[in-house]
Structure formats: structure tokens, C-alpha cells
Amino acid sequence: MVSFSAVAKRYPGGKTALESxxxxxxxGELAFLIGRSGAGKSTLLKLIPAIERPTSGAVIxxxxxxxxxxxxxxxxxxxxxxxxxxxxxxxxxxxxFDNAVLPLTLSxxxxxxxxxxxxxxxxxxxxLAREKSNPIELSGGEQQRLAIARAVVNRPALLIAxxxxxxxxxxxxxxxxxxxxxxxxxxxxxLIATHDLALVxxxxxxxxxxxxxxxx
Amino acid sequence: MRAWLRxxxxxxxxxxxxxWRPSGLASALxxxxxxxxxxxxxxxLESLRTLAGRATLEPQISLFLRPDAxxxxxxxxxxxxxxxxxxxxxxxxxxEEALKQLSAVEGMGEVIASLGRNPLPDAFVVTASEKTxxxxxxDLARLPGVAHxxxxxxxxxxxxxxxxxxxxGLWLLAALLGAGLVxxxxxxxxxxxxxxxxEIEVSKLIGATDAFIRRPFYYLGLLQxxxxxxxxxxxxxxxxxxxxxEVRSLADSYGSSFRLAFLSATGAGVVLAxxxxxxxxxxxxxxxRHLREIEPR
Numbered sequence: 001m002v003s004f005s006a007v008a009k010r011y012p013g014g015k016t017a018l019e020s021x022x023x024x025x026x027x028g029e030l031a032f033l034i035g036r037s038g039a040g041k042s043t044l045l046k047l048i049p050a051i052e053r054p055t056s057g058a059v060i061x062x063x064x065x066x067x068x069x070x071x072x073x074x075x076x077x078x079x080x081x082x083x084x085x086x087x088x089x090x091x092x093x094x095x096x097f098d099n100a101v102l103p104l105t106l107s108x109x110x111x112x113x114x115x116x117x118x119x120x121x122x123x124x125x126x127x128l129a130r131e132k133s134n135p136i137e138l139s140g141g142e143q144q145r146l147a148i149a150r151a152v153v154n155r156p157a158l159l160i161a162x163x164x165x166x167x168x169x170x171x172x173x174x175x176x177x178x179x180x181x182x183x184x185x186x187x188x189x190x191l192i193a194t195h196d197l198a199l200v201x202x203x204x205x206x207x208x209x210x211x212x213x214x215x216x
Numbered sequence: 217m218r219a220w221l222r223x224x225x226x227x228x229x230x231x232x233x234x235x236w237r238p239s240g241l242a243s244a245l246x247x248x249x250x251x252x253x254x255x256x257x258x259x260x261l262e263s264l265r266t267l268a269g270r271a272t273l274e275p276q277i278s279l280f281l282r283p284d285a286x287x288x289x290x291x292x293x294x295x296x297x298x299x300x301x302x303x304x305x306x307x308x309x310x311x312e313e314a315l316k317q318l319s320a321v322e323g324m325g326e327v328i329a330s331l332g333r334n335p336l337p338d339a340f341v342v343t344a345s346e347k348t349x350x351x352x353x354x355d356l357a358r359l360p361g362v363a364h365x366x367x368x369x370x371x372x373x374x375x376x377x378x379x380x381x382x383x384x385g386l387w388l389l390a391a392l393l394g395a396g397l398v399x400x401x402x403x404x405x406x407x408x409x410x411x412x413x414x415e416i417e418v419s420k421l422i423g424a425t426d427a428f429i430r431r432p433f434y435y436l437g438l439l440q441x442x443x444x445x446x447x448x449x450x451x452x453x454x455x456x457x458x459x460x461x462e463v464r465s466l467a468d469s470y471g472s473s474f475r476l477a478f479l480s481a482t483g484a485g486v487v488l489a490x491x492x493x494x495x496x497x498x499x500x501x502x503x504x505r506h507l508r509e510i511e512p513r
Contacts, residue, residue, distance in 0.1 A: 051421070051512050072426070079423035089418050105226065106424040108219030150422070 001027040001158055001189045002048060007057035009043050009213075017043040019213040020057070025191060027157070030184040032200045033193040035210035041193040044210065045162050048191075049081045050074045062157070079107060082151030082188075084161035088143050090135040090150075096122065097131040100149045107154070121149040125179055141172025148179055152188070159183060161192045165199065173199060223428060231435030234408065235443060243404045244440050247397050247491065248447020254390035255479065255487050256452040261382050262483075263476045277353050279340040280364040289361045290338050296359060297342060302352050305343035311336045323471030337363065394494050397444065401437045401498025408436065409506045421512045433503045434496060441495020445488040453478055 003024040009017045017040045025031055035041050046052040047059045050066050059066045062080065069077060090099050097115075100122050104114035122128045125145035127138075135143055144164055151159060161180065165173035177192075177199060184190045194200060200207060209216050234240055279297075281290055290308065297306045314336045319325050344352055349367040357365040409416065416429055456476045467474040479487065 049421070075420075075423045075425045075428075077423075078421065083421055089414075089421065091415055091418060093415075102419070103422045106223075106419055106422070106428050108223045110218075110222070154423075 001025050001029070001062065002191070003058075003060045004044075004047075005058050005060075007044075007047065007054045007059055009040075009047065009052060010055045016213055018047075018054075021210075021213070021215050022057075023208060023215055025189060027189055028184070028187050029206065030181070030190040030203075031192075031206040031208055032203075033191060033208045033210060034195060034197060034200060035193075037195060039210045040213045041195075041210055042162055045160050045191070045193055048158075048160055049078045049083060079103070079154055080156050080158065082148075082154065082156040082159040084144070084147050084151045084159070084164050086163035086166050088135075088147040090143060090146060092134060092136050094134075095131065096127060096133050096135055096138070096146055099135060099146060100131075100153055103150060103154045117155075118149075118153055121153040122146075124152070124182075125149045139172070141168050141175060144168060144172070144176050145179065148176070152183060157187075157189060159188050159190045161190070163194055164192065165194060165196055177203070224431065227428075227431035228435050230432040231439050234432070234436055235439050240404075240436075240440060241443075243400060244443035245447055246400055247441060247444025247495070248451060250393040250396050250400075251444055251448035251487065251491050252451035252455075254386055254393060255448050255483075256455055257382075257386045257389065258483065259452055259456060259479050260476065261379070261386065262479075263474075265379060266477070267474055275344045275346070275349050276367075277342045277344060277349055277356060278366045279342060279356055279359075279362055280366070281338045281340075281361050282363040283335075283337045285338060285361045285363075287338070290340075293359060293361055294340065297340060297356075300352075302345055303342050304345035307341040307343075309339045309341060311338050314339060322473065394490070397441065397491065397494045398498040398501070401440060401495045402502040404440065405433050405437055405499045405502035406506055408433065409502070409510070413510055416507070416510045417512050420510070426507070429507060430503050433507075434499050437495040437497075437499025437502075438492050439495070441498070442488055442492035444495070445491030448487060448491065449479070449484055 005022050007021045008019055011017060021040075021044065033041050033044065043052060047054055048061055048066065050069055054067045057067075061077065064077065066077065091102070097118060101114050101118035104117060105111075109117075119128060119131065122131055125148050127142060127145055127149060130138065130142070135146060138146060148161075148164070151161075159180065164176055164180075168176065173196070180190050180192060181203065235244065279293075281293070294306060294308055297303055311334055315328065315334045318336070319328050342356070346352075353365045353367040356362060419429055456478055460475050463474065463476055478484075
């Protein structure tokens, strides 16, 4: 599903974020990417939906070489990848429902079908009752769950999350991770970056350890 | 195809919502005022041109025959005129027709009716094939049966030059204000892009194409320009109506029914299309310049 071979990423100015990173994530797999802040976790995740491009090496997602992808092809790559960010990136000028339905409206889905699927996604993360609220009224955990609903509403085969539990209390964090586990159980490939080792240990899943830009 | 149409409809709806805000309407009004100047100037110029009217700008000479000249003499004269290489066109105006034309002119009907007989002579209207009329006019005056020759070139040329000057002035004004319209739209769209920075960034992250993101801005530029055009037409109509109150009393005193006329349907359509088109152009420039700056990090 995702494979990195000898991927390096250097930022202009000389800072090296990743150094010869190689790994493969099989379809249907769930893996945690752990490491201290500054270890390059975010950079690694950003290479997958082509938010960043590798300096060298190949990033293959679903058989496509992402690094060589034309600008115009990137939106279609991203529609198959659910992205969850530490800072959620929700839109606070519209309702919970409108946030969740956004990926469907921008790919031109019929309104009724889009609404049905958005409600289904909200239901899965336990936010259906809050669909008319503004995201600002939600708790931190609820906002993160809304971000997950938005990420999965397109039914992507791949779900990527960058520190989804960073700002949450233990109970909310466990709830959020349970949702990722549930999606993985129905076949979605999941990659979660986190620095919360205690949480990771509980699930007994594959762990990729990143330190100073290298996998160990 | 249906998804494409749905997206256009959604973009249009979004653009209309953004236009229908005080800031959007204010921008449209600014555009309207700018567009109303050349549009109003054009309407005035066209009205004045109709007033100056049947005056033709071709080099013409009017040849008036002696009042007692017979029709046979006139025919002979006509043949002589047509034979002259310096003459390109000859039109015979019999005295009866001249009288009919004169009666049709505002205010003259009563005067002529009071005369009881036709005071007008037969005449020829000669169009010269060259610009300098004076030597030809002098020769024609010596022909038998000719009482009076009038070469009315000078004032026609002046009127023509004046009209061309007015037209040129209007075009320059229109070009200047058109550039202003593009600049106003450029700026409105830039502000709109800035206020929607988050939305644009998130949309790009979840797979929005560039076209999807640009579309509402293009529609906004187009609609705002067109709304400005509508404002401009309303302003011109209002100004002409106000001016016509005075024009009416002035024209009535000359026994004329002259009024300043609004733009023709084509003219109004051109104003709307140009305003919309320039708005679209302003949006295009702004979007091309500013949207690429917003990339998710």
C-alpha cells in the first residue's frame, strides 16, 4: 500500500529531516510511527499525500510514485488518503456536518448521497447528535473525532494520522485510537504517528521507530 | 458531467452569497459608478449625434436652380453634372419633395402652411469625388440655370472632427476606468482569498483540484462586474431622466421633441458584458497570483 525506498528529505537551508528511510506498509496493516518530536515523523507522513516531496528515493503509494506526481494529479491521490492532523484543521465558520461533508462536495457527489455518507461517518465517531453544532463548541477529543470523520467520509483505503492524541486526556485518547483500530479491522490501512509509547504498547501492533531521521 | 454541473452550481451559489454582503455590494457600486461615466458619455454622444442628425459627412455641394427654371433645364443640368469626372454622385431634389421634407422638420409645418405656395427651387445634391470642393463649386455656379451653390463642407468637417474627438475621449475614459474595474476586482478577490485562507488550505489537503478552488472566485469577479454594470445602467438611466427634465423644456421652446435617449439594448448588453468580462479578468489575475501562495505545510 505504502512503500518508502531510501527516502531522504532535506529542507532548503540544509536541515536534514529524513535520511535513507525504507519500509513497506501492507494493505490492511496498522502501524505506529514513534519517535521524539523533531525526529521527522511529520515529514515522513507529509511525503505520503505529497504535501512534501522527497529529495531522493521513492515514495510509492498504491502503485504510484508520489514524488514524481504532476501537480494536477495530487488532488486525486489525496482523495484516496484520509488525513488526520494534530491541529485537526477544522473549519470553524460552518457546522460539524458541513465539515464532515466537505470532501464529498469537492469531488462533486450528489447532495443526498453525500449527506447520507457524512452522517454515517459522524455516527461511527459518535458525533451524529452534534451535527448542527459549531466545531468550536466541541471538546478536544470530539474535535479530533470530527477530523477522523472527515478523513474517512471518502472511504479511503489509507488513513494517516499525525499525533492524533497529543492534546487529549487518556480517556479521550483511548477513544480516538479505538476508532482507528475499528477502521483497520474493516480493512483500512492505518499509519499513526505518536510519541505516546504507553498507548502504543497496549495494542501490540507493528511499531516503526524513527530517530534523527532514520528508522531503527 | 453531472458532477461537473453540480460543482459549477455550488460555486455560483457561493459566489452569489459572497456578493450579497455589504462589502460585495459596495465593490459592485464602486464599479457601477466607474462604468456609468463612459456609458453615460456614450448615451449623451449618441443623442447629440441624432440631433446633429441627417448631416452627412461626405463632401457635398447643394445646387439651387432659379425658381423659374423649367424641368427640362434641370434634366439638362443633371446630364452635365453626371458627365463631370469630379462628381461621384448626383441626386435631384424636386421642389415638391424639398417642401415635403421641410414640412417634416419640427416647427416648420405651420410656417410653410401659412405661405400658401412653394417658395423652394429645384435642387441638386452633388457628392464630390475629391475633398476640395471650392474650385468645383465655382465651376458649377457658372452652369446655366444655377442660381446658388452652397458647399457645406467646412461645418460638416468640424462637426465630424468634434464627434471623433468626443468618441476618442470616451474610449480613453472607458479604457482608464476599465483598468480601474480590473484593479477593484483584483483587490476584492485578494481579500476574499485571504479571509478564506484556512478553507483553501484544508480543501487542498483533502483533495480539492485547483479548478474547484478557483471557480467561486471567478464567478464572484464575473458577478460583481456584471452587478456593477447593472448599477451603471441604473445610474445612467437616473441621470438622463434628471437631465431630460431640463432638456424637455429647452426642446419644447424650439418646438422639438428631442430627448436624451438611453442606451440601445445592444449598447446596454455591451456594457453588462464588458463589466462582467473585466470582472472575470480581474479575478483571473488575482487568483493566478494569490492562490498558489496558499499551499498546505
